[in-house]
Amino acid sequence: MNAATMNYSKARTADRSIGAILVDAGILSPQDAERVLQMQKTEGLRFGEAGIRLGVLTEADVLYALSLQFNYPFLPTGPNKPVSDEVVAAYRPFGVEGDQIRALRSQLQMRWFNAPGKRTALSVVSTSRGDGRSHLAANLAVSFAQVGERTLLIDADLRNPRQHELFRLEGGSGLSSLLAGRLHDRAVSFIPGLPGLAVLPAGPTPPNPSELLGTSSIDRILEQSMSTFDVVIIDTPAFELGDDALLMARFTGAALAVARSHQTRSKLFSNMIGALSDVGAPTVGSVLVDVPVSKKKPQKARVA
Numbered sequence: 001m002n003a004a005t006m007n008y009s010k011a012r013t014a015d016r017s018i019g020a021i022l023v024d025a026g027i028l029s030p031q032d033a034e035r036v037l038q039m040q041k042t043e044g045l046r047f048g049e050a051g052i053r054l055g056v057l058t059e060a061d062v063l064y065a066l067s068l069q070f071n072y073p074f075l076p077t078g079p080n081k082p083v084s085d086e087v088v089a090a091y092r093p094f095g096v097e098g099d100q101i102r103a104l105r106s107q108l109q110m111r112w113f114n115a116p117g118k119r120t121a122l123s124v125v126s127t128s129r130g131d132g133r134s135h136l137a138a139n140l141a142v143s144f145a146q147v148g149e150r151t152l153l154i155d156a157d158l159r160n161p162r163q164h165e166l167f168r169l170e171g172g173s174g175l176s177s178l179l180a181g182r183l184h185d186r187a188v189s190f191i192p193g194l195p196g197l198a199v200l201p202a203g204p205t206p207p208n209p210s211e212l213l214g215t216s217s218i219d220r221i222l223e224q225s226m227s228t229f230d231v232v233i234i235d236t237p238a239f240e241l242g243d244d245a246l247l248m249a250r251f252t253g254a255a256l257a258v259a260r261s262h263q264t265r266s267k268l269f270s271n272m273i274g275a276l277s278d279v280g281a282p283t284v285g286s287v288l289v290d291v292p293v294s295k296k297k298p299q300k301a302r303v304a
Helices: 018-024 030-043 047-054 059-069 096-113 133-146 175-179 209-213 216-228 244-252 266-278
Strands: 121-126 151-155 197-200 231-235 255-260 283-289
Touching (some): 018 047, 018 059, 030 047, 047 059, 096 283, 121 133, 121 216, 121 244, 121 266, 133 151, 133 255, 133 283, 151 216, 175 209, 216 231, 255 266
Parallel strands (some): 121 231, 121 255, 151 197
8 A cells, every 4th residue: 555545635516506516416417407597596596495396306415415515525315326325424414323423423533533642543343243343434434534534444354344345345455455465556445425535445355364464564554544544444353253353453542342232242342342451452432233124223323
């Protein structure tokens, strides 16, 4: 990984009209945009109000355009979604779950990232697979990017990676490739429509994940990431599968612990918290999540 790989570019949308934003996004046709402009002039309405009255726009469409104008980007819903629906913060940052994620982000900013001392990276840990760790890490990364933080999400779960699925990244290179000494200029992917967000996927699954994460190469990669980005969120493997999560948390100096309601075993969770403390990575907070099993059941989050 090199600095050129992680060049950060931010789309300037504050000076663009709502109509131009919606046309460019494919939400509004140029012909309908002209109709909206005509009604706007004749009726003395705002562009969004005219579009809704004509039936060519929804309130969600207008909110999407306004979010870009005020530098709080999120993605429009519809066909050909660039990231998974599980990344709620990317599509519905002001819904119930989106509000919870934004509240968690604010607490992490106060407790860790903006606290005295230069603190850039945080590991997200949990005891077992299916605890919602990857889901939360992805949404947190999006939320940090939405408030203007240059954010890198690293999938360090070399055993059961998920971030490439959540962000629909193609290609085989990733963290494991870099750790094995195979440099790839395209290992880091910037996410279209979410300025400031980059993802380093896990890459090919290696036979020796713990050994790779224990090499000096990981220190170099993380140090460069922390010097390039404002926030680095690291998705780690399940604690019960080995020491991989501890290796990552040791480097970041702290961890956000995730537990799933009615599933995470309390004794194993306590063991994980103790092990994190032993390696010099105390938890900055604990989050209880109820990962949705259907679209009707939202995630619940609580920071302790």
